[in-house]
Amino acid sequence: MSSRGSHLILIAATLLVVGFMLVLPLLVVFSEALAQGWDFLAEALREPDAQAAIRLTALVAAIAVPVNAVIGVAAAWCLTHFSFRGRKLLIGLIELPFAVSPVISGMVYVLLFGLQGWFGPFLMAHGVKIIFALPGIVIATVFVTLPFVARQLMPLMQALGTEEEQAALTLGASGWQMFTRITLPRIRWALLTGVLLCNARAMGEFGAVSVVSGHIRGATNTMPLHIEILYNEYNLPAAFAMAALLALLAIATIGLRLILEWQGRRAEVRGQQAIWVNA
Amino acid sequence: MIELNGIRKVFGAAHVLRDLDIGFARGEFTALLGRSGSGKTTLLRLIAGLEQPDAGRISFEGQDCTHLPPAARRIGFVFQSYALFGHMSVFENIAFGLRVRPRRLRPNEAEIRHRVETLLSMIRLHGLGDRLPAQLSGGQRQRVALARAMAIEPQILLLDEPFGALDREVREELRLALRDLHDRLGLTTVFVTHDEEEAHALADRIVVLEAGRMIADRRQAGEDQGFDGLQRRSSRAFDTTLTLEKAIAAPASTGLR
Numbered sequence: 001m002s003s004r005g006s007h008l009i010l011i012a013a014t015l016l017v018v019g020f021m022l023v024l025p026l027l028v029v030f031s032e033a034l035a036q037g038w039d040f041l042a043e044a045l046r047e048p049d050a051q052a053a054i055r056l057t058a059l060v061a062a063i064a065v066p067v068n069a070v071i072g073v074a075a076a077w078c079l080t081h082f083s084f085r086g087r088k089l090l091i092g093l094i095e096l097p098f099a100v101s102p103v104i105s106g107m108v109y110v111l112l113f114g115l116q117g118w119f120g121p122f123l124m125a126h127g128v129k130i131i132f133a134l135p136g137i138v139i140a141t142v143f144v145t146l147p148f149v150a151r152q153l154m155p156l157m158q159a160l161g162t163e164e165e166q167a168a169l170t171l172g173a174s175g176w177q178m179f180t181r182i183t184l185p186r187i188r189w190a191l192l193t194g195v196l197l198c199n200a201r202a203m204g205e206f207g208a209v210s211v212v213s214g215h216i217r218g219a220t221n222t223m224p225l226h227i228e229i230l231y232n233e234y235n236l237p238a239a240f241a242m243a244a245l246l247a248l249l250a251i252a253t254i255g256l257r258l259i260l261e262w263q264g265r266r267a268e269v270r271g272q273q274a275i276w277v278n279a
Numbered sequence: 280m281i282e283l284n285g286i287r288k289v290f291g292a293a294h295v296l297r298d299l300d301i302g303f304a305r306g307e308f309t310a311l312l313g314r315s316g317s318g319k320t321t322l323l324r325l326i327a328g329l330e331q332p333d334a335g336r337i338s339f340e341g342q343d344c345t346h347l348p349p350a351a352r353r354i355g356f357v358f359q360s361y362a363l364f365g366h367m368s369v370f371e372n373i374a375f376g377l378r379v380r381p382r383r384l385r386p387n388e389a390e391i392r393h394r395v396e397t398l399l400s401m402i403r404l405h406g407l408g409d410r411l412p413a414q415l416s417g418g419q420r421q422r423v424a425l426a427r428a429m430a431i432e433p434q435i436l437l438l439d440e441p442f443g444a445l446d447r448e449v450r451e452e453l454r455l456a457l458r459d460l461h462d463r464l465g466l467t468t469v470f471v472t473h474d475e476e477e478a479h480a481l482a483d484r485i486v487v488l489e490a491g492r493m494i495a496d497r498r499q500a501g502e503d504q505g506f507d508g509l510q511r512r513s514s515r516a517f518d519t520t521l522t523l524e525k526a527i528a529a530p531a532s533t534g535l536r
Contacts, residue, residue, distance in 0.1 A: 164364055164365070166329050167364070168364075168379070170328075170329070172376050173350060181379070186365070
């Protein structure tokens with residue numbers, strides 16, 4: 001077979017898989033959500049429990065994403081700037097949330113903070129509620145989305161090296177000035193991409209959150225959990241309405257990510273072309 | 280001026296510097312010569328505070344500064360790769376050392392502008408302040424790196440293979456300019472090179488390192504054999520006669536000292 005022929009077959013197969021596995025389901029979600037018309041869609045999303053779920057999801061993401069951005073930057077920084085015993089192990093550990101089933105991530109926190117858990121009696125005595133409440137959902141979400149930012153940053157930081165940062169120090173910059181004026185601007189596109197992916201996952205996380213949430217309607221149900229409840233109640237139109245909103249988030253994430261990558265590349269190319277022009 | 284006593288530096292199993300004693304007198308122009316792996320760059324980085332010695336003491340003017348962070352040492356350092364800030368214009372690169380000063384020591388915007396413009400004229404890049412480093416040639420970048428280091432008015436200037444990546448013509452031009460700068464400002468300069476000819480052409484004193492030890496330390500005999508044998512007057516790389524004194528020596532009034 002000619003290489004051109006095999007090219008075409010591979011491309012066709014890829015398109016088929018992408019179309020069947022990714023695009024078609026997405027179309028189903030939107031067509032089902034709109035099957036009863038725009039008014040129904042708006043009504044379904046305005047329903048109090050749905051509103052509560054949307055608010056809770058936004059709140060969880062608003063806490064978990066900044067926390068992970070900070071942790072991710074700090075972790076990537078440490079792992080690329082210092083060499084110490086156990087560094088390789090730590091790099092591996094950062095990926096643990098990707099490797100472990102989200103349900104287990106949730107279970108772990110129930111075993112730690114739940115009523116029967118290690119810290120349960122202590123927390124109970126001090127009137128702190130973590131499991132089946134907002135803190136538990138936030139902790140589970142932070143855990144599940146931990147790797148996104150660090151993974152995005154580490155290869156870039158490795159490639160950029162530390163000389164510019166050292167130059168800043170010799171010019172009198174404090175550690176903080178070096179970070180805000182040199183480190184951060186250099187990693188900003190990668191950081192934004194990481195934050196974006198982290199946010200998409202934080203809003204969409206089901207397994208870990210499901211275990212720690214307790215499914216209290218209007219109180220601890222996030223959007224994915226609410227979709228499941230509606231689905232189990234055979235309220236398919238309402239379930240698809242919510243699902244469409246989440247799917248829209250995913251599409252927006254992909255779109256923004258493409259723009260960010262294009263921006264980052266453009267900044268690079270600008271510099272490169274300029275060299276040729278001036279050479 | 281700079282004294283290093285009993286300096287030892289170990290990376291893992293590699294003994295990079297072995298109980299080294301060396302001093303640099305005020306106004307001296309020293310070349311650290313040696314093969315790669317001889318410890319010369321590490322020595323330079325120790326003086327700048329970018330590395331900490333495993334043993335030994337470093338002092339400036341008799342003051343112990345072994346553990347002083349690099350920011351507090353106020354040493355001009357020119358990296359082999361220049362390490363210009365790629366996301367900042369040439370102007371902002373040079374202004375960086377002024378902008379990061381504590382508020383009470385920071386010159387105002389007009390003074391910063393004046394000083395950077397003066398330094399830009401000195402390195403003959405007047406009008407290119409808005410360029411990004413990537414838009415400059417290698418020789419131009421090298422000069423920006425030097426101007427950036429000079430903006431903090433250092434008394435000590437350290438250069439790590441400053442001309443290594445440049446072609447011969449540019450290299451010789453910049454050598455002359457560097458020596459000129461050193462002489463006019465009375466700097467104490469240490470530069471690392473593996474090019475023996477460059478060391479001879481430029482330095483008052485040549486220190487040869489091998490495997491972390493000093494194996495030779497000699498002063499160049501007559502002025503004629505050293506730098507002045509070259510045609511200093513033909514230097515066109517820096518416009519030192521016009522602007523240097525203004526750039527470096529003037530700012531007593533700006534509260535920089």
